[in-house]
Amino acid sequence: MRPGARALPEHTRSHNRALVLQALYRGDGLSRADLAREVGLTRVTISDLVAELIDEDLAVELGRRPDARPGKPATLLDINRSGFAIIGLDLSFNSAFRGAVTDLDGTILHRAHVDTTGMTGDEAVAAVTTLVDKLVDSAGAPILGIGVGSPGVVNAEGTVLSAPNLGWSNVPLQDMLSEHTHLPTQVANDANTAALAERTFGGSQGDTMLVRIGRGVGSGVVISGAPVYGSNFAAGEIGHVVVGTDGGERCACNKIGCLETWLATPRLEAKLADASTEDERHEILREAGQRLGIALAPIVGALNLGEVVLSGPLALLDGTLLTGAAETLRDRTMADFHGDLTLRMTTLGEDIVVLGAVVMVLTGQLGVS
Amino acid sequence: MRPGARALPEHTRSHNRALVLQALYRGDGLSRADLAREVGLTRVTISDLVAELIDEDLAVELGRRPDARPGKPATLLDINRSGFAIIGLDLSFNSAFRGAVTDLDGTILHRAHVDTTGMTGDEAVAAVTTLVDKLVDSAGAPILGIGVGSPGVVNAEGTVLSAPNLGWSNVPLQDMLSEHTHLPTQVANDANTAALAERTFGGSQGDTMLVRIGRGVGSGVVISGAPVYGSNFAAGEIGHVVVGTDGGERCACNKIGCLETWLATPRLEAKLADASTEDERHEILREAGQRLGIALAPIVGALNLGEVVLSGPLALLDGTLLTGAAETLRDRTMADFHGDLTLRMTTLGEDIVVLGAVVMVLTGQLGVS
DNA sequence: TTTGTTAGTAAAGGTTACGAACAAACAAAG
DNA sequence: CTTTGTTTGTTCGTAACCTTTACTAACAAA
CATH class of the missing domain: 1.10.10.10 (Winged helix-like DNA-binding domain superfamily/Winged helix DNA-binding domain)
Incomplete structure (x- = not known):
């Protein structure tokens, strides 16, 4: 013990x-x-x-x-809602790190970002501290803490074990930032972070799963109010789970029919660009939604989730894809038995990870969630 | 609050x-x-x-x-390992309720059972109290408490919300038994109960999922040491999740290709009986295993489980089916990325639910788990 | 003016765990 | 055989915490 x-x-x-x-x-x-x-x-x-x-x-x-x-x-x-500031960072965007200063309610008071095009490794780490410094300087009140949502696998101590896109492995980001700023700092996976945001600011109750669709596909699961980390801190990595039993495209990971090959926005946009008619486009989105539903069905069944929330580009997700996924999910689980299962878009938009980072600070420093 | x-x-x-x-x-x-x-x-x-x-x-x-x-x-x-007795009940067998008296180590000191062929509703409830009375009488030491693993959907208060096979709906079994015996009593779903047993007595560490295959297919998930109940206390009900995208047999629930249609022992045994050659039988078991792997893959990915344990008839599960499932699971997830994932049979055999019931009492009364 | 209710404070009391100090019991060295 | 050092388990006094009881302040309603 x-x-x-x-x-x-x-x-x-x-x-x-x-x-x-x-x-x-x-x-x-x-x-x-x-x-x-x-x-x-x-x-x-x-x-x-x-x-x-x-x-x-x-x-x-x-x-x-x-x-x-x-x-x-x-x-x-x-x-003292306005008496303190919280700094939230989102490292999951494509070519920039974004951050914000908020009050205790998660109201965004100030934003900042740094361009990270082509940056990896130490350079990217330096970009994080640059962004943090900017935000610290612009905070108009004592800072309660710093929260960071990072892509990749992050352990409980806030060390980024692996984040291929940023060229990071075993980067103790949490320790580095808290030493640099002398402020309480918490680093976690971006999808887990987003799931926390959804629970606190997005109105989700009970156990929640949040699916993030972007360049890749990730997810965060919150059970009994606590994020699930998994045996190797890799919980939520559903992007490379094979979906269906009828083939599909080859994925970067060398498997065929991974969820990402159906849903990752670059692939989806490419397919849509190739499509000539509106009907074809609908069909592509519907199929993507169905695949998502197929992958989610066992998870929803096993955990008896009450709500699954999607986060990603509205133009792609909200509409045919969402309804397709919801229908598939209902058809493939005992929806009536499990009570109402809601599948919906997040209402928090692009700020979801930043807000989740704020929630981490609130929880860590005040015990509020 | x-x-x-x-x-x-x-x-x-x-x-x-x-x-x-x-x-x-x-x-x-x-x-x-x-x-x-x-x-x-x-x-x-x-x-x-x-x-x-x-x-x-x-x-x-x-x-x-x-x-x-x-x-x-x-x-x-x-x-005082032998100074107290615990009573564990397993209501999930086909035509009998089984129970045992154990010491604090889960060593079974005495067994008892009542036949329940054809029994439903109040009659079945009466059979439970009969069995409990028998066991209470045969306990040679003060009884620490009573644990019950029941099929169906059981809420946190130990009320069986629904157990079709027993004809139960909204049966407050926990309250009834604790009033009847004046002993601390805890009732939970049998698969959840089994998952607890696996964690305490089966050597599982970290987050665990236990899959029970019998007349139906159910599962229990333990995350951070606590069982997952789900929004409607129906967590683990994966039997009626559709598996694959290539059809299958029609299920009692009216869907096509539910996990149960591939794995439930009656169906599996019927298929095996129809098979003429050993190769055919192998193929049937391999396919069943593959279907299990397909259903588990998204769950393992989302939760980053370190271990999945199977419970059910060894003759059917241990062998081709198990290896088929393990292979499929590895092929459909990022096994290397997630670290070692183990898929294995339980070592607790048919006593698993009884032992899980004992764990519930240990946890509830002593805080031991 | 009296009565009753609610908000907040003060003092006393009982738990809970801690630190310091101590006695008991023993091994090992001289 | 004595001395020294170590480990165990207990006693005693202290600090932190929450509660109960009692009290004052402030107001509405009769």
Whole structure:
């Protein structure tokens, strides 16, 4: 057993502290007494915890509750939503790293990016720190932490074990950034990060799977609120799973009929460009959707997922492809038995990874999710 | 937020208590000082906790450690492995309910079963209580609790929401049994239960999936040590996922090419009986294995599972079918990328569900897993 | 003005785990 | 045989935590 698994009295405190922060984060104008009822602790303890939070500037008093109720009027509290900034990075774009400064609500206050065309290895790492420095400089409030969504395989310590497109292997990005900035930093896989964003800001409840379709196909699964990492931190790598039993195109990985050969945007766009009629284009998109549905069916069945969310170029995904996938999914699973299964596009657009990075910081630093 | 999520000092205590029990359970002759080092608490606290456990008869002193070391000789401790009994039930057999009394190690001390041919509904429920009563009577030690692995969809409160074969819907089996026996009782789906057994007694580490092949095909997934329940408590129901894109037989659920049509033992045995040559039989089993591999590939990819375990009739599964599935799985995923993926038969045989039920009790009552 | 209700604070009390110190028991060295 | 050093397990006092009880402040309604 790893040391540190033991519980000390102070862990009780930090747990309850996180509960209070979470209640404040989700709620909208709560008094200490409200918190006591919500969290289940006494007013005394809540007062103590709140005093601590106000002391650290994490919570603020908003003034009296406007209601006219008998008794002493309540003092409303809130998380200091604008008092802190969070930095979120998305390293998954094609030829640029993008990042943003947000407040605690995930509202984007400022954006920045660096061009990374042709960059790999150390040069790409340097580009990350450049971007981080830019964002740190432009933050107008104390920075709570830095979150990074990176392509490739990332372990629990935030080391990028392998990211072929960036020429990275065993890059301890999290340690490097936290040493460089002296700020709490968390690095994770981009699809996992996106899945977290969907759960916190996209309205997903319960277990969620997020599928990212772009140059490749990746996914992130969140079960019981926690991302699934997998035995080798490679969870979500569904792009190179063979789909169907009727052949297909040859993939870069040398197999035939990988999910990526059906869905990766470069291939899909090429096929669409070759198509001459609208009907042909529809057919291509429908088939791509069906393939996605075929691949998702066993996963949805095994995990009894309530919702699968797609992230990627709307023009390609939202429409024929989405409905094709949804139909296939329904036809291939016991949808009625499993209750309603929703397959939909994310509402978070291109910011999804940045927002997920923000969620990681919120979770890591405040215990809020 | 549900009340009760708050942490109190006593939760710290029970957490540490569970850590001590777990260390004792896994270890083999530990002293208080050993425990202190292992768990990370001080000798003082450990002594206090151990005294409590000895007081409840959950731990026993074994006497002095035989070693010749300088210093005060250590007093060895152990969980009172034979001092308590656990009752495990398996309701998933065809025409009988089986159960056993075990000690804390899962060693089976006594077996019992009741015939359930033709029984459904209340009659089947009565058969469960009959079996439990038998086992309770034959237990030679205080009973720690009762665990039940039931077919069908079972929610977190141990209510069987639906079990077609037994004619059950919304049967609050857990409540009924705990009221009847006044013993801590836990009811869960049989495949989930089996997956727990595999993790605790079968030597699986990390995230595990267990596939049960019998009259139907079901599965249980354990991620980060906890079973996955799914949005509607129907996780693991992969029997009616369509496999492949080249048709197949019609299933009882009215779809074509469900996993069950390829793998359910009645169908498989019928096909084998029709086959005339050994080669034909091999081909049938190989194809069945391939279908299993096709269905598992996306799941293994998405979750980056390290191990998939099969449970069912050895004669059918162990051999051509297993190797066929393993090969297909390797061909259809990035096995090299994901590290070693093992596909193997369970070593727990027919007792797997009973043992899983025992694990549920161990986990629920002692925090041991 | 009185009564009842709600919000927040203060003081006292019981748990929980820790650190320091200690006695017991033993091995090894002289 | 004595001394030294090590290890075990316990005792005692302390700090952190949350609770219960009691209290004040502030207001609505009768």
